[in-house]
Amino acid sequence: MTWTDEQTGATGHLVIDRLLRGAASGGLRMRPDCTVEEVADLARAMTLKESLVYRPEDHYAPFGGAKGGIDFDPADPQAPAVLERFLRAVRPMLETYWSVGEDLGTRQSDIDRAFENIGLRSCVHAALPFVADGADAGLDRISRAFSVEVDGLGLGDTVGGYGAAQSVLAVLAQHHESPFEQTAVVQGFGSMGGATARYLTRAGIRVIAIADREGVLANPAGLDVERLLAGRSTSGIMDRGTLGAGDTLLPSEEWLSVESDVLVTAAASYAVHDGNHEQVRSRYVVEAANVSVLPDAEAALAARGVIVVPDFAANFAANSWWWWTLFGDIGPEADQAFAKIEKAMHDVTGEIFDNVRATGVTPRVAGAEISRQKLALALSHQQEAASGR
Numbered sequence: 001m002t003w004t005d006e007q008t009g010a011t012g013h014l015v016i017d018r019l020l021r022g023a024a025s026g027g028l029r030m031r032p033d034c035t036v037e038e039v040a041d042l043a044r045a046m047t048l049k050e051s052l053v054y055r056p057e058d059h060y061a062p063f064g065g066a067k068g069g070i071d072f073d074p075a076d077p078q079a080p081a082v083l084e085r086f087l088r089a090v091r092p093m094l095e096t097y098w099s100v101g102e103d104l105g106t107r108q109s110d111i112d113r114a115f116e117n118i119g120l121r122s123c124v125h126a127a128l129p130f131v132a133d134g135a136d137a138g139l140d141r142i143s144r145a146f147s148v149e150v151d152g153l154g155l156g157d158t159v160g161g162y163g164a165a166q167s168v169l170a171v172l173a174q175h176h177e178s179p180f181e182q183t184a185v186v187q188g189f190g191s192m193g194g195a196t197a198r199y200l201t202r203a204g205i206r207v208i209a210i211a212d213r214e215g216v217l218a219n220p221a222g223l224d225v226e227r228l229l230a231g232r233s234t235s236g237i238m239d240r241g242t243l244g245a246g247d248t249l250l251p252s253e254e255w256l257s258v259e260s261d262v263l264v265t266a267a268a269s270y271a272v273h274d275g276n277h278e279q280v281r282s283r284y285v286v287e288a289a290n291v292s293v294l295p296d297a298e299a300a301l302a303a304r305g306v307i308v309v310p311d312f313a314a315n316f317a318a319n320s321w322w323w324w325t326l327f328g329d330i331g332p333e334a335d336q337a338f339a340k341i342e343k344a345m346h347d348v349t350g351e352i353f354d355n356v357r358a359t360g361v362t363p364r365v366a367g368a369e370i371s372r373q374k375l376a377l378a379l380s381h382q383q384e385a386a387s388g389r
Contacts (some may be wrong), residue, residue: 002036003089005082010072012086014093017043017065020375021382022096023126024066025050025319027103028087028111030079031268034069038269041291042067046319048368049312051375053320053344059132060320060327061378066098074105075235084114091118099124101322104268104289108146108156124326131327138326145325145332152229153195155334156318161195161266163317163341164288168196168262169203170349171284171309180204183260185282187211188267189228190236192288192315196264197225205262211255212237218258219246256280265292272297280306287311302362310364312371313352317341 003012013036016024026046046065054062068090072082083106087094094100094115100123102108108123115123121139122128128135148155172179182205186197189212197207206222217223217238224244231239240249256263256272256279263282265271269291272280277297285301286309287293293301298308321337323329330336348367355366 001090001093003086005072005085007085008072008078008082010070010082010086012068012070012082012089013039014068014090014098015040015043015066016093016097017047017067019097020050020062020064020378021130023099023130024064024097025099025127025323026066026068027101027319028068028070028083028106029103030070030072030074030083030105032071032073034071036069038291039067039069042069042269045290045310045312047375048371049316049319051378052312052348052367052371053316054374054378055344056377056381058324058327058329060323060329061382062375063099063127066100067103068098068100080110080114083110084117087111087114088118091120094120094123094125097126099127101319124322127323127326133328138328141325141328141332142322145321145337148332148334150334151198153191153198155332155337157191158195158334159321159337159341160192160315160318161197161288162199162338163321163345164192164196164264164266164286164315165199165203166317166342166345167288167309167314167349168200168205168264168284168286170346171286171307171353172262173346174349174353177261178204182206182262183208183222184262184264185209185211185255185258185260186264186266187255187271188236188265188289189232189238190267192318193236193264193266194225194229194232196266196288197223198229200262200264201225208260209250209255209258210238211252211267213252214238214240215252216250216255216258217243218248218250219244221246223247262286265289268292270294272301277301283307284309286314288315290315298362298364308363309349310367313348313363313367316348317345320344
């Protein structure tokens with residue numbers, strides 16, 4: 001579906017890749033030049049992401065993948081109103097099919113406010129009929145989880161980056177490498193990039209460069225991530241007025257060329273492409289952002305021996321945390337969230353690299369095949385449940 005805002009001329013897109021159990025899940029982003037092709041790419045990745053983490057013992061079973069995108073500047077004062085008008089226009093889909101959360105350029109608080117204004121109870125309205133112990137119980141767990149704070153950050157702003165950091169640690173473990181000997185560069189310092197940098201540092205990895213929209217801050221001895229988080233703006237910009245000893249500023253275009261063991265892409269889609277992949281100076285690229293490495297660039301990196309961990313395998317934590325909490329697989333407490341995320345990330349990463357070693361394919365191909373197998377398993381279990389067996 002494509003929508004045009006009569007007041008601003010902004011265009012919005014909704015793509016449902018597929019329905020499972022009659023429903024689909026995926027975030028809503030807002031950025032200039034967002035296209036329907038981009039939204040379709042993201043929706044396909046959501047289908048893979050949903051199925052990849054399926055465990056028969058969980059209450060949660062996968063939905064299909066969907067995504068929304070609005071071609072508009074999220075910094076524009078009119079952005080919240082544009083967001084609300086888009087959601088009002090696609091309300092029939094929200095009532096029946098599409099559960100939505102924040103994504104690049106949108107904030108969960110704005111989405112929640114818009115849902116209240118258009119008269120829907122929750123941004124996951126379409127999923128509520130599937131909660132076994134009732135919508136009230138599920139929404140109570142979600143509400144309490146979003147009230148949890150972890151070292152100055154909300155749990156909802158933490159789980160995604162914690163999961164991306166666990167992806168890095170799981171990949172290193174699969175290659176028998178110690179985190180204490182590794183360096184990392186993080187592109188992006190919003191909720192995903194900031195939390196990723198925090199938990200990489202806490203695991204012993206030196207974060208030697210972070211990129212935001214204004215440039216790159218680098219320090220070969222390791223950046224003081226907690227200081228940077230304390231001074232971070234609401235739009236994910238680091239405070240250049242409080243540089244530490246050894247910190248240096250680099251131009252924006254040098255974010256790829258800083259030599260490191262791990263590069264985490266945690267900002268815009270299509271960040272690594274034909275025009276810049278040769279600048280990559282890392283052995284591992286972990287996609288904390290959706291669709292951040294284009295296929296031709298990924299093939300060229302693989303030919304150089306660079307391991308690319310695909311988005312649907314590296315950044316599923318925030319999406320899965322929502323569902324695990326809503327459906328009661330975990331409570332609202334941070335320790336339960338972190339434990340479930342860590343186990344799921346290491347299990348999934350192990351499955352992928354077992355397949356890589358057995359077949360010689362890339363992690364993306366291996367992960368997509370595992371996702372398809374789990375989807376078939378989930379559908380089989382749903383059919384058995386429906387028939388009463």
